[in-house]
């Protein structure tokens with residue numbers, strides 16, 4: 521099963537998105553968060569992100585959703601540190617909508633490429 | 649006894665701490681008011697993480713980089729983190745550096761920041777201090793200057809780089825969300841990069 525990692529500057533945002541996504545993907549256990557810093561402050565931590573990716577990985581790949589700015593740079597750093605040990609990619613998608621779709625897709629057992637491409641389709645979602 | 653590289657990193661940490669509020673204020677103008685807080689948190693974690701008596705410059709810089717990319721929190725964390733780690737790769741097993749070594753390490757640090765941040769010169773980032781500093785440094789070394797006098801010139805150019813960042817708009821990082829509103833303010837990262845070079849110079853001058 522494909523894993524998912526939610527990266528946010530805020531632990532509360534990351535946990536909130538997890539809660540929201542799991543409402544639509546009940547029982548899915550591959551979703552991990554890396555929100556904020558270890559001491560609870562706002563920020564992103566490449567080492568925590570790397571660990572979350574390792575935890576989420578069950579051998580079928582991991583899709584990462586990140587918020588803005590250093591969320592992306594830190595996630596890229598984390599992926600480089602893994603040196604190819606995990607098949608992992610950052611989805612170019614809005615973090616909330618993307619996480620929900622990713623969780624649904626992953627929970628029904630779809631493969632990595634499909635989870636990623638469906639997640640990235642959320643870029644086109646119209647709201648009104 | 650504390651190693652020289654430990655003391656040198658300690659000097660950088662001190663300089664960052666002394667300028668914590670200043671850096672944060674700069675970031676308040678064109679960012680999210682955390683650059684000084686971020687860097688100070690990162691360096692206090694670094695000073696706890698590196699063993700005082702470690703003489704291998706590569707080992708110390710690698711640890712410094714790993715700690716920064718975990719503890720700083722902002723974009724400057726992975727950027728400086730990568731810079732220290734890339735510089736450290738060239739210093740593996742060394743406990744002393746000559747002028748050429750230092751130049752090569754500064755270059756590797758800059759390339760690391762560029763790989764990570766995908767920025768070039770002129771985007772109002774730390775690179776606008778570091779690239780001119782590196783160019784001045786290598787020009788001096790080619791003329792036969794020693795590390796300290798080349799680094800003196802580098803610091804002068806880095807400071808000019810800070811001034812230059814006031815004249816341009818940011819196209820990378822948070823400040824880029826502000827568009828033309830970023831003009832007139834100096835870049836916090838260019839400032840902390842200059843403080844770093846000045847702290848190394850200070851340390852070497854004793």
Ligand SMILES: Nc1ncnc2c1ncn2[C@@H]1O[C@H](COP(=O)(O)OP(=O)(O)O)[C@@H](O)[C@H]1O
Pocket residue numbers: 589590675679680682683686687721722723724725727761764765766767772773774775820821822823835836837838
């Ligand atoms: N893509 C980038 N490339 C190079 N430097 C960058 C980049 N993005 C941001 N910076 C530097 O980082 C500094 C801001 O650091 P900091 O405030 O710690 O991070 P954040 O912007 O995430 O709050 C900027 O002043 C700039 O010099």
Ligand SMILES: [Mg+2]
Pocket residue numbers: 675679680681682683722822
């Ligand atoms: Mg900031």
